[in-house]
Amino acid sequence: MKVIVVGAGEVGTYVADRLNRHHEVSLLEKNPERFNQIERDHSLDVLTILGSGTDPDALKRAGVEEADLLVAVTKNDDANLLSALLAKQAGVKRTIVRVESRGLRNKEVGQLLGSSENHLMIDPDEEVAQDVLRLMEYPGALDMIHMGGGEVVIVGSRLPSNAPLVGMSLKELGEELEPDWDFMVATITRQMNEEEEVTVIPREDETLQEGDLLRIICKQRALRDVIRRLGIERDMPARALLLGGGRTAQLLAESLVEKAVDVAIIERNTDRANELSASLKRALVFNGDITDVDMLEEADVGRQDIVVALTGEDDANVLACLYAKSAGARFNGDLENTSNPKTIAVVHRLKLLGLLDTHDVGATLSPRTATANSVLRFVRSGDAAQIATFLQGDAEILEFAVTDESACEGKRISDAGFPKEALVGAILRDGKPQIARGSTVFRDRDHVIVIAKSEWAESIGQLF
Amino acid sequence: MSRFHFKTMSKRPHTTLHVAGTALLFVSLMMLVCSFVELSDNKSIYPLLVASIICGLIGGLARLTTKPGTLGQAEIFSAVGGAYLFVSLFGTLPYLFAGTFDYGGSNSLIEFTDALFESISGYTATGSTVFGSHNPIESHGTGILLYRQLTQWLGGLGIVVLVVTVLPSLRASGLGLISAEAPGPESDRLASRVVDTAREFWKIYFVLTLLIGVGLFAAGMGGFDALAHALTTAATGGFSTRSASIGFWDNPTIEIILIIGMILGGSSFALHWRATKERRVPHFKDSEFRAYIGLFTLAAVVIAWILSSNGLGFGQALRSATFNVVALGTSSGFSNATGDGSSGDFAAWASGPQAILFIFLIFGGCTGSTSGGVKIFRLQVGALHALRSIRKFRRPRGIFPVFHGSKVISESLVQRVAGFIAVYAVLVISGTIILTILDTDIVTAASGAVSALGNMGPALGEAGPTSSFADAYSAPSRLVLAIFMLIGRLEIFPMLLMVISPYRVTKKQIRQIRKKNYS
Numbered sequence: 001m002k003v004i005v006v007g008a009g010e011v012g013t014y015v016a017d018r019l020n021r022h023h024e025v026s027l028l029e030k031n032p033e034r035f036n037q038i039e040r041d042h043s044l045d046v047l048t049i050l051g052s053g054t055d056p057d058a059l060k061r062a063g064v065e066e067a068d069l070l071v072a073v074t075k076n077d078d079a080n081l082l083s084a085l086l087a088k089q090a091g092v093k094r095t096i097v098r099v100e101s102r103g104l105r106n107k108e109v110g111q112l113l114g115s116s117e118n119h120l121m122i123d124p125d126e127e128v129a130q131d132v133l134r135l136m137e138y139p140g141a142l143d144m145i146h147m148g149g150g151e152v153v154i155v156g157s158r159l160p161s162n163a164p165l166v167g168m169s170l171k172e173l174g175e176e177l178e179p180d181w182d183f184m185v186a187t188i189t190r191q192m193n194e195e196e197e198v199t200v201i202p203r204e205d206e207t208l209q210e211g212d213l214l215r216i217i218c219k220q221r222a223l224r225d226v227i228r229r230l231g232i233e234r235d236m237p238a239r240a241l242l243l244g245g246g247r248t249a250q251l252l253a254e255s256l257v258e259k260a261v262d263v264a265i266i267e268r269n270t271d272r273a274n275e276l277s278a279s280l281k282r283a284l285v286f287n288g289d290i291t292d293v294d295m296l297e298e299a300d301v302g303r304q305d306i307v308v309a310l311t312g313e314d315d316a317n318v319l320a321c322l323y324a325k326s327a328g329a330r331f332n333g334d335l336e337n338t339s340n341p342k343t344i345a346v347v348h349r350l351k352l353l354g355l356l357d358t359h360d361v362g363a364t365l366s367p368r369t370a371t372a373n374s375v376l377r378f379v380r381s382g383d384a385a386q387i388a389t390f391l392q393g394d395a396e397i398l399e400f401a402v403t404d405e406s407a408c409e410g411k412r413i414s415d416a417g418f419p420k421e422a423l424v425g426a427i428l429r430d431g432k433p434q435i436a437r438g439s440t441v442f443r444d445r446d447h448v449i450v451i452a453k454s455e456w457a458e459s460i461g462q463l464f
Numbered sequence: 465m466s467r468f469h470f471k472t473m474s475k476r477p478h479t480t481l482h483v484a485g486t487a488l489l490f491v492s493l494m495m496l497v498c499s500f501v502e503l504s505d506n507k508s509i510y511p512l513l514v515a516s517i518i519c520g521l522i523g524g525l526a527r528l529t530t531k532p533g534t535l536g537q538a539e540i541f542s543a544v545g546g547a548y549l550f551v552s553l554f555g556t557l558p559y560l561f562a563g564t565f566d567y568g569g570s571n572s573l574i575e576f577t578d579a580l581f582e583s584i585s586g587y588t589a590t591g592s593t594v595f596g597s598h599n600p601i602e603s604h605g606t607g608i609l610l611y612r613q614l615t616q617w618l619g620g621l622g623i624v625v626l627v628v629t630v631l632p633s634l635r636a637s638g639l640g641l642i643s644a645e646a647p648g649p650e651s652d653r654l655a656s657r658v659v660d661t662a663r664e665f666w667k668i669y670f671v672l673t674l675l676i677g678v679g680l681f682a683a684g685m686g687g688f689d690a691l692a693h694a695l696t697t698a699a700t701g702g703f704s705t706r707s708a709s710i711g712f713w714d715n716p717t718i719e720i721i722l723i724i725g726m727i728l729g730g731s732s733f734a735l736h737w738r739a740t741k742e743r744r745v746p747h748f749k750d751s752e753f754r755a756y757i758g759l760f761t762l763a764a765v766v767i768a769w770i771l772s773s774n775g776l777g778f779g780q781a782l783r784s785a786t787f788n789v790v791a792l793g794t795s796s797g798f799s800n801a802t803g804d805g806s807s808g809d810f811a812a813w814a815s816g817p818q819a820i821l822f823i824f825l826i827f828g829g830c831t832g833s834t835s836g837g838v839k840i841f842r843l844q845v846g847a848l849h850a851l852r853s854i855r856k857f858r859r860p861r862g863i864f865p866v867f868h869g870s871k872v873i874s875e876s877l878v879q880r881v882a883g884f885i886a887v888y889a890v891l892v893i894s895g896t897i898i899l900t901i902l903d904t905d906i907v908t909a910a911s912g913a914v915s916a917l918g919n920m921g922p923a924l925g926e927a928g929p930t931s932s933f934a935d936a937y938s939a940p941s942r943l944v945l946a947i948f949m950l951i952g953r954l955e956i957f958p959m960l961l962m963v964i965s966p967y968r969v970t971k972k973q974i975r976q977i978r979k980k981n982y983s
Contacts, residue, residue: 277863278872288861298859 002067003379004028004092005046006053006083007074008038010348011098011124014368015071015375016046021454023379026062028053053083056090064090071375073098073122084113096120096375100247120378127370128346129251132308135344135363136240136256140232142213142363145373146220147399147449151433152426154186154217154397154451155226161210163231169207181435183218183226186425186451187395199395201423201451215395217425217449219433237261237305237342243290243320244311245269245276248346248367252308257282264299266290268311290320302327304341317345396454397425400464402446408463414438422452422460477533480546483641485526486627487547488554492520494614495558502607511561512607519554535637541958544624544644548587548950551623555583558611567599577939584946586615587623588953589834591702591797591921594942596932600707606688609705613692619953620699620729620834621669628662638662644958668736669834673698676725683717697725700835702797702921709799709929711808716783719800723790730794730829731756751869752830752841759840763824764789767817774814776807784808785817788929793824795836797921799929811928818924825914825923836919836952838888845873845881887956891917895948902941912937916948917956 001023005016008029016027029035030052038048051058053072064070070087072080077099084095095113099105099121113119134144142156159166165173170185177183189199190212197213200206208214218226240256242249245267253276256263263283267273270287277285288295290311301307307324309317321343328340344363402409408416413424413436424436428447434440442448452460499512533539559565559579566575578594585592595601601609618626624645628638638658677694681687689705696703706712710719728736731753738746747753767785772778784800784807791798792810801808810821828837838846845866852864866873873881895913900906908925915923922929927936937945951959 273863274865277865281867281870284859285863286859286861287863295861298861 001069001379002026002063003069003071004059004062004064004067004087006070006072006080007098008034008048009073009075010368011371012071012073013038013044015073015372017044018372018376019071019379020046022458028058028062030055030058052079054079054086056086059083059086059090064092067092069094069096069379071096073124073371077101077104081109081112084119088114094118094378096122096378098122098124098371100125120374122371122374124367124371125246125248126251127374128248128310128365128367129255131365131370132248132252132310132344132346133255135365136306136308137236138227138232140230140342141227143365145397147397147426151220151428151431152217152449153220153223154215154425155223155230156213156215157230157232158213159208159210160231163210164229165208165214165231166210167207169205170202171204174204181437182222183216184425184435185214186217186423187215189213189215201421215451217435217451219426219435239300239303239305240264241266241299241301241304241307241324241341243307243309243317245272245285246310246312249308249310250276250279252310253280253283264304266295266299291316293323296320296323296327302329302331302341304328306342306344308344308346310346312348314345314347314349317347321345395451396457398450398452398457398460400448400450400461402442402444402448402464404444406442406444406464408442409444411442412438413440413442416442416463418450418463419452419456419459422450422456425449425451475529475531478530479532479535479539480543481526482530482532483543483624483627483631484547484550485523485528485530486630487551487623488519488523489527490618490623490626491551491555492516492523494618495519495611498558498607498611498614500607501610502605505605505607507605507607508562509607512558512611514561515554515557518557522554532631532634532637535634535640537640538961540637540640540644541961544641544954545950545958545962547623547627548954552580552584552587552950555587555615556580558608559583562605562608564604564608565594565599574939577943578934581933581942581946582612583615584949586612586701586703587619588919588949589616589620589696589699589701589795589836590916590919590949590953591616591696592915592923592927592933592945592949593703594932594934595707596934597707598932598934601705602707610688610692613695613701613703613705616699616701616703617673617695620696620701621665621733625662625665629659629666632657632659634658645954664737665733668733668740669698672725672728672736676721679721679725680718683721684715685713685718693722694725697722697796697798698729698834700726700729700794700796700829700833702791702795704798708802710787711800711802711806714800714802719783719787722798723787726790726794726796726798727757727760729796730790730833730835732830732832733834734832749869752844755844756830756840759824759827760789760793763793763820767813767820770814770817771807780807784810788821789824792821792920792922793827793837794829794833795918795920797915797929799922801929804930809928809930811924811930822911822914822924825911825918825920828918828920836917838885838918841868842881842884844868845878846885849878849882884956887960888917891948891951891956895944898944899937899941902944903938904936904941908936912941912945913948916945917952919949919952 003019003023003025005012005025006028008027012027016025019025026047026049028049028051029038032050035048035050038044049058049062051061053059053074064087070084070092072083074080080097080099084097087095100123105121110116135141138144140157142158145154147154185202187199188202188206189197192198216226236259239262242253242263242265245265249265253263253265257280264286265276265283266286266288267276268289273285273287286295286299301324307321309320311317324341324343332340347364347366418424426449427434427436427440429443450460495512495516499509499516502509502512556579559582565578581594622645624641628634628641631638642662673694676697677690680693681690685693692705710722731747735747735750735753764786767789768778768782771781771785787800788808788810799808805812810818826838827843828839829835831839831841845868848866855864856862866878892913896910899909899912905925908923908927911923911925912927915921927933933942
């Protein structure tokens with residue numbers, strides 16, 4: 001498939017990179033400076049073209065005539081919509097448009113772009129806000145992905161020493177869960193030495209250790225049990241402090257205020273702070289720098305239940321989260337106290353994530369993956385309805401539908417010919433989830449959730 | 465071409481004279497109508513007729529020889545202030561010609577002071593009166609009485625709003641004039657053109673007056689009295705054609721109609737306008753209106769409870785409490801007292817209810833209404849501003865916007881409101897001191913200053929609802945009160961600036977002259 005990505009920003013480059021593994025991608029960027037920067041960046045191996053997405057000539061140079069998909073993700077709503085319309089006119093069937101303005105997310109604009117199967121509007125800020133909100137409910141979880149219409153959840157968490165799962169082998173666990181498994185351990189990411197972490201799909205004899213990063217695939221109704229076994233508590237915070245008052249923070253604050261959470265926001269820009277305080281009547285807005293300790297103290301950082309750092313600066317986000325932890329420790333007299341504020345930091349530079357994976361800064365998430373997940377999900381729809389990627393490790397989650405023409409139909413999972421580095425996690429049969437076992441037989445109209453290294457995605461797709 | 469040129473040159477641009485002249489023409493027309501009403505009483509039509517001719521000539525001259533010039537903030541204030549000064553001054557003519565205040569024992573200076581007091585009290589829709597037992601209202605002709613009621617009707621919604629309806633040449637600057645006369649939370653532009661906005665205001669005002677009049681007539685008032693009281697109810701003025709005011713009728717139905725009329729007159733006309741356009745009642749969604757009704761209800765119930773615990777029947781207590789809270793709160797100032805010390809005579813109530821009434825003297829009605837006082841909106845903003853100042857102590861970097869309903873009040877407006885309240889306080893205090901020095905006791909002085917500044921009408925102490933201002937205050941005090949009424953009618957700043965700007969201009973000229981002399 002040929003894909004054009006318009007806008008080589010944070011989201012655009014990441015999406016282009018992810019799509020480039022299986023598709024032919026060209027990336028349009030109109031800012032020469034940014035264009036040169038990308039050209040010099042050897043980690044991104046895509047065809048980059050200097051030009052605007054609203055310029056038909058530039059689109060032609062990007063190959064719009066043969067393209068199957070256009071992803072317009074610049075910061076400018078109008079430009080994104082115009083590129084999509086131009087692409088549609090040039091014969092591109094499917095479009096993904098980044099639209100921030102709520103005024104533009106309506107039926108009328110949607111109709112301009114065509115039927116809903118063929119176009120998608122995304123809002124990266126909204127995606128991040130939703131992710132943060134989910135993490136807030138389970139502050140100990142590193143990430144949480146809902147699949148299969150919400151019936152199946154994939155939870156990522158690092159095992160603390162007091163977790164009931166520590167020291168258990170998967171065999172013991174499996175015996176305990178018989179006959180009907182509610183969840184299974186999909187991957188284990190383990191620190192092998194100082195520098196290297198290895199992600200494996202575990203076998204029966206594996207024993208879980210403290211510090212392991214687990215991805216557990218479970219039924220929605222078993223989530224509570226899984227959370228307990230992982231040693232992380234479930235608790236909607238009563239007081240939340242948001243550091244940085246961007247659009248994500250605003251969307252997040254709106255949802256939190258609706259859930260009766262006490263919200264405070266610190267924003268550096270005076271005009272923006274005024275604007276926020278005017279639109280969020282029930283939130284308290286401060287005008288100050290989040291790395292200014294006095295400012296954080298004034299906002300009662302140590303007494304918060306959760307602190308979320310969402311500025312565009314990774315270092316500020318991390319520093320502020322670290323300070324929040326220590327202030328909480330001072331207030332509660334103990335670093336390990338459970339009433340210390342939980343912290344969530346938004347991190348843009350993925351390479352930094354390795355540094356952050358400690359107990360000090362709680363969960364971290366990236367706006368890129370949040371957006372990329374929804375883009376990839378849309379791109380694969382048809383053969384795979386949903387897809388998600390993780391911040392760490394290169395495993396992907398795929399969802400496939402079994403039809404009576406599928407190669408695997410009627411076969412047992414163990415005989416269907418899945419590669420070793422892939423795991424069939426769950427099957428949705430008649431809307432009901434079940435955790436897959438080797439003896440499970442694929443049937444027509446099953447939805448199958450598979451966890452696999454990304455290079456296997458294509459070959460697994462051929463089984464369905 | 466040259467003739468056209470000549471014609472435009474002959475008209476000097478002078479906004480103040482132009483606006484004031486136009487206002488005088490309206491006044492002249494009003495006097496003319498009243499002079500014919502005088503015929504029905506077999507009284508002389510000449511006082512009103514002559515006054516009408518004088519006003520017509522001077523007004524016409526001023527209007528024809530000038531044209532509206534540029535309208536900066538200073539010109540706007542000067543035009544609005546000038547219109548009120550002109551009208552108040554020429555408004556004394558009918559009283560002087562008819563000898564209304566020429567009773568035994570008064571000299572011509574006092575007579576003029578009284579006429580000026582009554583005129584200003586009329587055009588500012590205040591309702592304080594110098595009529596009294598020594599000079600009963602009923603002894604005067606219906607023409608003069610109708611004129612007196614009409615001054616309040618004209619002043620209630622605003623002379624300048626009326627002037628703007630016939631001055632399309634003002635264009636958008638007319639909005640500045642309207643808001644200098646009756647400031648709202650934001651410029652309440654109802655129609656796309658300012659002239660139409662002013663006309664819409666007058667249409668609503670006219671209909672409201674008509675409805676109240678019909679209601680009063682149906683409730684048993686005579687035709688003339690019903691008209692006369694409808695005029696001053698919609699204007700939240702408070703002038704009556706009877707010495708005993710509403711107490712003359714002692715009729716609960718009449719009082720209920722008046723209460724409703726006063727509440728409507730004291731609420732935002734922009735809301736009334738929206739109600740007529742959108743065919744639904746937007747009032748209870750408005751934060752100011754809700755506070756207004758809430759405060760009135762609370763005060764009425766509390767006062768009724770105190771009065772009834774002091775031995776009055778609860779029904780009678782509630783009737784007196786509600787009527788007086790609304791009459792004073794909306795700055796109307798009608799009285800339902802049937803005599804000294806009766807249940808409606810709030811000057812004879814216990815101190816608690818009187819203190820509550822005093823607070824309502826300060827409050828006033830809603831912005832964009834015909835009422836006076838500080839206005840509920842300003843009080844809301846002022847209170848929220850005070851609260852956040854306290855919160856700001858603990859969180860100096862926190863941002864605490866002042867919300868009104870779901871809207872944020874801009875900082876500049878909050879500052880203006882705070883400034884207004886501060887200047888208001890200074891004026892009340894200085895007014896109290898001046899009045900106390902001149903002759904009155906402190907309660908009468910303080911309540912008189914607040915009452916005049918808020919265009920209320922009656923005050924407490926000696927100047928209660930059953931007494932005349934002629935008895936409660938000396939002539940110099942009455943002059944001070946009259947000035948306060950003018951300052952209060954235009955919401956303080958225009959009048960103060962009218963005084964301050966010429967002073968600054970003069971100072972600048974003096975400086976320039978000095979410079980010349982030195983060089």
